[in-house]
Amino acid sequence: MAPEELIEPGGAIYYYHNNSTPGIEWLRRIEAHFKSCIWLNPIPSRNWNRPSIELIRKVFPMYELTLDGLDQGTKHLVRKI
Numbered sequence: 001m002a003p004e005e006l007i008e009p010g011g012a013i014y015y016y017h018n019n020s021t022p023g024i025e026w027l028r029r030i031e032a033h034f035k036s037c038i039w040l041n042p043i044p045s046r047n048w049n050r051p052s053i054e055l056i057r058k059v060f061p062m063y064e065l066t067l068d069g070l071d072q073g074t075k076h077l078v079r080k081i
Helices: 003-007 023-033 051-057 067-080
Strands: 039-041 062-064
Touching: 003 023, 003 051, 023 051, 039 051, 039 067, 051 062, 062 067
Parallel strands: 039 062
Antiparallel strands: none
16 A cells, blocks of 8 residues: 555545545544554564555554464453453
8 A cells, every 4th residue: 555545635546536534534533433443464564664554553553464463452452441
């Protein structure tokens, strides 16, 4: 995902889909609405130095989409209840 898809108004992946609210704002709204949220990332953590991943990590605690990551993420969610 390109950072522009998250931070630019109208930065949708589809050319003809224009949304005036940037994608990162929608993610912030999700985070504000729910008591506890995490982001499960299928990309290995050694490759998380990408700009779009860094933007999302500022909103959600991020875990790898692995058995260990699921375990860690679940523990994080339970602590928040």
